[in-house]
Amino acid sequence: MVLSRILLVDDEVGLLDMIYKLLKREGMRNVDTATTGKKTMEFIHRYDYDLIVLDVKLPDASGFDICQEIRQISEVPILFLTSYSTDTDKLIGFGYGADDYVAKPFHSLELIARIKALLRRQQLYRNQLETIKTKPLHFGHIQIVRLSAELYVNGNICPCSAHEFQLLLFFCDHPNIIFSIEQLYEKVWKQEAINVDKTVVMCISRLRKKIEPNPKKPSLIVNIYGLGYKFVPPQR
Missing domain, CATH: 1.10.10.10 (Winged helix-like DNA-binding domain superfamily/Winged helix DNA-binding domain)
Known part of the structure; x- marks a missing residue:
């Protein structure tokens, strides 16, 4: 997981910095941050990520729309991080292509556990993909x-x-x-x-x-x- 590349997206700079430090403490060194939908898509088109933690409410776009746009070009795991916590909101998120959903306020240990679980799943997928790549x-x-x-x-x-x-x-x-x-x-x-x-x-x-x-x-x-x-x- 140390080599995993993660993108954190949230317009709350303080929260973004806190999650960034949590991941660093867990040995995840390759972490990018964005506060807008525009910057998020710039990162997506430039790098291959193993996980994206995405806020639903951004100043210039909906996280749901960003998720849908990402899904057109990538199957990277997406974890929604948002204050919208009703069952309907969660169903909407999963419908747009999210892999997991954590509601604010959240416990830092739960967030880290969910991130690690998604990274393990992504690593398994990458390993399977590498096996496929050996075939013409x-x-x-x-x-x-x-x-x-x-x-x-x-x-x-x-x-x-x-x-x-x-x-x-x-x-x-x-x-x-x-x-x-x-x-x-x-x-x-x-x-x-x-x-x-x-x-x-x-x-x-x-x-x-x-x-x-x-x-x-x-x-x-x-x-x-x-x-x-x-x-x-x-x-x-």
């Missing part, structure tokens, strides 16, 4: 071997750059999900996305020439006008 991915005429970073098209090895391979792998791990150019850049290039349109579009263009049956009419990496791109697995 098959998408019709495309085969991807993660461990050797090799791409095969119609049974023949197809050379590609590191960014091309990483971008294709990211698409294959998130089929049928639309990502903006900025999201793709931050997830694959691991840098802040500023004026990166040409970089991503050119990389996608090169990938299409390698994997698409007809690059002029792409059917695998599809452009959703005004929104971004998504990977559509070929029909078996």
Whole structure:
């Protein structure tokens, strides 16, 4: 758990600082904090988290809406921390994709126990995912071997750059999900996305020439006008 990355989101700075110190005391050193929905999504697009502790009431957004937005791109465990404690509120939270719910005021030991439980579950999921990653991915005429970073098209090895391979792998791990150019850049290039349109579009263009049956009419990496791109697995 020491290596787990956690995001704490709450507009109460004093409470945020208290939870931050509690986690540090438990040996959790990799902890980020945010007080707004905007900053939260900036962190989400930049880093891969093992757990998010999310307040429902933020100054610029609803935690429910933020949770729903996160669920479009990630299955990271989300623990709602809020003063809304009725059964209806909890059901709404779980309906939006939350994994657990702690009402304010709370006992610090209970919060830590729930955080640890979610981190254990996430670690188990990551271990299972690593096992899956040792197996090649098959998408019709495309085969991807993660461990050797090799791409095969119609049974023949197809050379590609590191960014091309990483971008294709990211698409294959998130089929049928639309990502903006900025999201793709931050997830694959691991840098802040500023004026990166040409970089991503050119990389996608090169990938299409390698994997698409007809690059002029792409059917695998599809452009959703005004929104971004998504990977559509070929029909078996």
